[in-house]
Amino acid sequence: MSVHSSPVASEPRGELASRIVAMPANINPSGDIFGGWIMSVMDVSGGITAARIAAGRVVTVAVSRMVFMQPVKVGDVVCCYTALNRTGRSSITLDVEVWVLRHGQEPRFKVTEAEIVYVAVDAAGRPRPVSAETAPR
Numbered sequence: 171m172s173v174h175s176s177p178v179a180s181e182p183r184g185e186l187a188s189r190i191v192a193m194p195a196n197i198n199p200s201g202d203i204f205g206g207w208i209m210s211v212m213d214v215s216g217g218i219t220a221a222r223i224a225a226g227r228v229v230t231v232a233v234s235r236m237v238f239m240q241p242v243k244v245g246d247v248v249c250c251y252t253a254l255n256r257t258g259r260s261s262i263t264l265d266v267e268v269w270v271l272r273h274g275q276e277p278r279f280k281v282t283e284a285e286i287v288y289v290a291v292d293a294a295g296r297p298r299p300v301s302a303e304t305a306p307r
């Protein structure tokens with residue numbers, strides 16, 4: 171199925187983890203925003219949510235189901251939403267959605283989504299259990 175023919179939810183899932191304006195410094199040679207920058211924003215935004223759930227340091231271990239549905243333009247307000255999919259012993263799996271407001275104006279629409287897995291780690295970078303108190307099950 172084409173990404174253009176996929177049904178698109180009209181509302182973001184999860185919490186608003188970050189908002190940032192897409193700047194000219196982040197364009198690709200075609201003049202749209204570079205996908206790698208969007209991926210970086212998604213990773214950082216998911217990391218904020220995962221670190222809260224893990225009550226401490228996390229690292230990114232896997233990214234999957236990354237789909238770029240529509241281009242992001244300079245001046246778009248890029249809003250990153252995170253929703254908890256599951257927690258394991260040390261892992262936290264989030265759905266991360268990017269929605270934009272063209273030049274900050276409605277309507278808001280989804281441009282990118284992915285699933286990102288984070289792992290709670292100790293000071294030495296070794297996996298540690300996700301706290302049962304902070305992690306929703």
Ligand SMILES: CC(C)(COP(=O)(O)OP(=O)(O)OC[C@H]1O[C@@H](n2cnc3c(N)ncnc32)[C@H](O)[C@@H]1OP(=O)(O)O)[C@@H](O)C(=O)NCCC(=O)NCCS
Nearest residue numbers: 229230231232257258259260261262287289291295296297
């Ligand atoms: C993340 C890391 C600490 C895991 O170490 P590890 O030796 O694989 O540890 P484990 O086998 O105990 O796995 C830990 C958890 O990660 C999960 N995991 C490991 N590899 C995974 C993968 N490819 N996809 C999804 N989950 C994965 C495991 O399922 C496990 O989850 P659980 O504890 O909830 O059951 C290690 O791989 C690492 O340091 N990676 C680099 C992270 C990093 O630098 N990220 C930034 C990249 S720029």
